[in-house]
Amino acid sequence: MPIQFADRMATVHRSFIREILKVTEDQSIISFAGGLPNPELFPVADLQAAAVKVMEESGPQSLQYSTTEGFQPLRQFIADRYKEKKGIDVSADEILITSGSQQCLDLLGKVFLNKGDNVIIERPGYLGAIQSFSMFQSNFLTVGLEDDGPDLAELEMVLDQNDSKMFYAVTNFQNPSGLTYSPEKRQGVADLLKGRDVLFVEDDPYGELRFMGEFHKPVVRGYLKDDGVLLGSFSKVAAPGFRLGWMVCSGEMRDKMIIAKQASDLHTSTFAQRVIHRYVTDNNLDDHIEKIRQRYGNQREVMVKSIEKFFPAEAKVTQPEGGMFLWVTLPESVSAMELFDEAIKNKVAFVPGRPFYVDGTGENTFRLNFSNSDETRIEEGIKRLGSGIKEFLTKS
Amino acid sequence: MPIQFADRMATVHRSFIREILKVTEDQSIISFAGGLPNPELFPVADLQAAAVKVMEESGPQSLQYSTTEGFQPLRQFIADRYKEKKGIDVSADEILITSGSQQCLDLLGKVFLNKGDNVIIERPGYLGAIQSFSMFQSNFLTVGLEDDGPDLAELEMVLDQNDSKMFYAVTNFQNPSGLTYSPEKRQGVADLLKGRDVLFVEDDPYGELRFMGEFHKPVVRGYLKDDGVLLGSFSKVAAPGFRLGWMVCSGEMRDKMIIAKQASDLHTSTFAQRVIHRYVTDNNLDDHIEKIRQRYGNQREVMVKSIEKFFPAEAKVTQPEGGMFLWVTLPESVSAMELFDEAIKNKVAFVPGRPFYVDGTGENTFRLNFSNSDETRIEEGIKRLGSGIKEFLTKS
Numbered sequence: 001m002p003i004q005f006a007d008r009m010a011t012v013h014r015s016f017i018r019e020i021l022k023v024t025e026d027q028s029i030i031s032f033a034g035g036l037p038n039p040e041l042f043p044v045a046d047l048q049a050a051a052v053k054v055m056e057e058s059g060p061q062s063l064q065y066s067t068t069e070g071f072q073p074l075r076q077f078i079a080d081r082y083k084e085k086k087g088i089d090v091s092a093d094e095i096l097i098t099s100g101s102q103q104c105l106d107l108l109g110k111v112f113l114n115k116g117d118n119v120i121i122e123r124p125g126y127l128g129a130i131q132s133f134s135m136f137q138s139n140f141l142t143v144g145l146e147d148d149g150p151d152l153a154e155l156e157m158v159l160d161q162n163d164s165k166m167f168y169a170v171t172n173f174q175n176p177s178g179l180t181y182s183p184e185k186r187q188g189v190a191d192l193l194k195g196r197d198v199l200f201v202e203d204d205p206y207g208e209l210r211f212m213g214e215f216h217k218p219v220v221r222g223y224l225k226d227d228g229v230l231l232g233s234f235s236k237v238a239a240p241g242f243r244l245g246w247m248v249c250s251g252e253m254r255d256k257m258i259i260a261k262q263a264s265d266l267h268t269s270t271f272a273q274r275v276i277h278r279y280v281t282d283n284n285l286d287d288h289i290e291k292i293r294q295r296y297g298n299q300r301e302v303m304v305k306s307i308e309k310f311f312p313a314e315a316k317v318t319q320p321e322g323g324m325f326l327w328v329t330l331p332e333s334v335s336a337m338e339l340f341d342e343a344i345k346n347k348v349a350f351v352p353g354r355p356f357y358v359d360g361t362g363e364n365t366f367r368l369n370f371s372n373s374d375e376t377r378i379e380e381g382i383k384r385l386g387s388g389i390k391e392f393l394t395k396s
Numbered sequence: 397m398p399i400q401f402a403d404r405m406a407t408v409h410r411s412f413i414r415e416i417l418k419v420t421e422d423q424s425i426i427s428f429a430g431g432l433p434n435p436e437l438f439p440v441a442d443l444q445a446a447a448v449k450v451m452e453e454s455g456p457q458s459l460q461y462s463t464t465e466g467f468q469p470l471r472q473f474i475a476d477r478y479k480e481k482k483g484i485d486v487s488a489d490e491i492l493i494t495s496g497s498q499q500c501l502d503l504l505g506k507v508f509l510n511k512g513d514n515v516i517i518e519r520p521g522y523l524g525a526i527q528s529f530s531m532f533q534s535n536f537l538t539v540g541l542e543d544d545g546p547d548l549a550e551l552e553m554v555l556d557q558n559d560s561k562m563f564y565a566v567t568n569f570q571n572p573s574g575l576t577y578s579p580e581k582r583q584g585v586a587d588l589l590k591g592r593d594v595l596f597v598e599d600d601p602y603g604e605l606r607f608m609g610e611f612h613k614p615v616v617r618g619y620l621k622d623d624g625v626l627l628g629s630f631s632k633v634a635a636p637g638f639r640l641g642w643m644v645c646s647g648e649m650r651d652k653m654i655i656a657k658q659a660s661d662l663h664t665s666t667f668a669q670r671v672i673h674r675y676v677t678d679n680n681l682d683d684h685i686e687k688i689r690q691r692y693g694n695q696r697e698v699m700v701k702s703i704e705k706f707f708p709a710e711a712k713v714t715q716p717e718g719g720m721f722l723w724v725t726l727p728e729s730v731s732a733m734e735l736f737d738e739a740i741k742n743k744v745a746f747v748p749g750r751p752f753y754v755d756g757t758g759e760n761t762f763r764l765n766f767s768n769s770d771e772t773r774i775e776e777g778i779k780r781l782g783s784g785i786k787e788f789l790t791k792s
Contacts, residue, residue: 003562003593003594003595004508004561004593005507006506006507006508006510006513007510008506009506009507009655012656012659014651014658036460036461037460039456039457039460042455042456042459044451044455044456044459045451045455047451047455047459048447048448048451048452048455051444051447051451052444052447052448055440055441055443055444055447059438059440059441059443059444060435060436060440061435062637063438063440063635063636063637063638064432064433064435064438064635065432065631065636099495099661099665100661100662102660102662105659106659110405110531111401111405112399112401112402113402114402114403117402128659128662132659132660135506135656135659136402165399165400166399197399197400199399235461239459239460239667240461240666241460241461241462241665241667242459242665242667243661243662243663243664243665255410256401258410259408259409259410260405260408260531262410263408263498263501263524263527263528263530263531264498264499264502264660265496265639265661266498266524266639267639268495269495269637269638269639269668270636270637270639271635271637271638271668272665272668
């Protein structure tokens with residue numbers, strides 16, 4: 001077919017991670033590549049009971065078209081939970097239910113980004129956001145991550161030297177690095193953004209998965225008072241298969257988001273929204289999240305311990321207090337892409353770091369997922385990977 | 397907040413229909429305004445049984461992330477059904493599952509439309525498509541609809557005089573007009589598009605809701621051999637609350653669509669896809685559709701008869717053989733928008749036609765939905781509306 005594709009398609013490619021996931025479908029491979037929650041922890045029976053109850057109590061309404069904003073009682077639940085768990089004020093009217101938090105990125109692109117607009121992201125940055133914003137032909141600027149959040153001096157320089165439309169950040173247990181913004185860095189970001197026309201977009205899918213240490217308030221509404229957008233998701237605390245996320249936004253921005261969502265998919269599944277609402281009403285979500293924390297916390301512990309045991313000292317690894325990922329930095333001479341090819345032969349997989357860097361750096365980094373492997377496989381996989389790294393270091 | 401919205405947001409507004417629906421939430425109003433299926437016909441018990449079975453048989457997988465393309469067995473079902481019901485060859489690999497067929501429009505915009513690209517639509521045209529393509533700052537060209545499909549002479553002229561990227565058409569029981577393309581018009585469209593670099597997008601959410609007359613093959617793969625995109629949906633044959641639609645596309649176009657969908661929402665609800673697949677496997681979808689046809693057919697009959705009885709002869713009405721809508725054309729002197737304000741006072745509602753015309757015409761037209769009112773209310777509502785029209789004609 002000779003029909004021309006739109007210009008935007010020239011710069012966007014298939015998610016490298018999704019391509020890797022195909023390689024790792026082979027069950028004999030121990031995969032730390034995916035970003036999948038552990039399916040053993042999905043509350044199948046409780047969600048089944050919720051689905052039955054929704055059908056019995058409100059079948060026809062639950063299967064009908066519904067409002068673009070989303071199911072009001074579910075929006076109320078989310079708003080109340082922000083107050084209770086994060087200590088920030090959000091009203092149900094300020095919640096827009098989305099088809100996963102990935103859709104929030106698409107809607108933000110639609111509502112804010114003209115071709116060539118500057119978007120500041122973290123280095124390394126979340127691949128889903130890079131993909132999504134790329135569809136709007138945005139120009140990426142990056143700010144390096146330190147152990148406790150962004151390099152504030154670099155952020156200030158980037159803000160001073162460029163007109164930027166937005167700063168997108170994952171403030172808790174970031175994907176891919178696992179890093180979390182300290183209260184000081186949160187305050188620092190808020191101070192730097194004050195008085196500038198730069199939208200702060202705070203993505204927080206992992207914030208509730210904290211195994212140790214203390215919760216921090218979100219930057220949006222915790223430190224930055226009126227501005228900013230906060231994203232959330234049920235994917236990591238309940239189940240991703242429903243595709244349920246949300247965006248906290250208000251005023252004219254909210255109106256524009258609703259218009260953009262109408263044009264995108266009319267609304268998110270009525271049935272999914274009502275089932276999740278029934279589930280969180282009839283069950284204690286905190287108890288369920290506590291189970292996830294316990295399990296992932298143990299898995300992280302085993303991974304960290306195994307790395308200490310099997311990785312050479314030259315490999316630097318982050319030690320996040322929650323989430324689903326660790327981040328490894330190898331000596332500069334080692335290519336994680338080449339290591340990946342070798343690792344696959346030894347039946348172990350990870351995600352090479354380069355795709356998380358829009359500037360083509362990060363060759364010597366990679367991401368490890370600990371949420372979706374049991375402890376035995378984690379130890380064995382890390383052992384295999386450690387041997388592989390040592391071989392590479394010997395060669396180089 | 398002083399942050400500038402993207403340019404595209406300046407031209408897109410909230411769906412006028414969705415605004416009208418708010419007015420008609422008042423239960424005392426007989427509403428022919430919505431485009432809703434009749435919720436009494438949703439197969440609640442069978443979908444509940446399917447949901448339970450999916451949870452019991454494959455709970456964890458059904459709640460996990462899944463592939464962007466969609467659930468393979470569901471794609472196979474759709475492909476097989478095309479062969480069986482429409483006589484066209486489609487493979488499961490050519491089906492992309494989407495979050496409602498509305499999402500297909502968004503993906504088509506993403507993959508094909510640069511700012512200013514010409515898109516040909518029908519006059520009147522589907523509002524959801526106008527909204528969706530407007531987000532990509534497309535320029536609309538229109539082709540008038542006759543009783544049996546598009547005015548081919550006008551289509552030829554529009555094609556000859558402009559470089560167009562796409563021609564979007566609803567070939568069966570169009571929303572809003574209820575009109576269907578005859579086999580001759582289908583062939584005519586295929587002939588006119590032959591050898592031109594114009595993508596034919598055929599949207600067919602209502603094709604299975606035929607109460608009388610004969611099925612026609614889709615233009616895509618029925619008349620146009622290799623090109624074109626065909627859209628489908630479970631919203632009108634099962635339930636819209638799941639947000640499940642699909643797109644038939646192949647080759648490089650399919651690859652681009654997958655990339656665009658990854659960036660938009662990763663994938664459509666795993667659970668919803670598996671429940672619908674279970675439902676169509678364990679039940680006879682044809683039997684269910686037959687029930688819908690019977691009911692809507694009766695409702696259409698009552699509406700047509702009531703119109704003959706209560707509307708003045710000057711009101712011209714389409715007589716579709718299926719779908720959910722009738723289309724009324726009043727004498728040019730009458731404004732359907734003014735009629736709407738009067739009608740609401742008499743507790744009856746419809747959708748004024750002007751929003752379906754991108755050129756600002758259509759002031760004297762309106763849409764009537766017959767799928768979502770019972771026969772008593774249809775007769776009473778049409779009676780009230782007839783009185784209102786007669787009053788307007790007397791005044792004008």
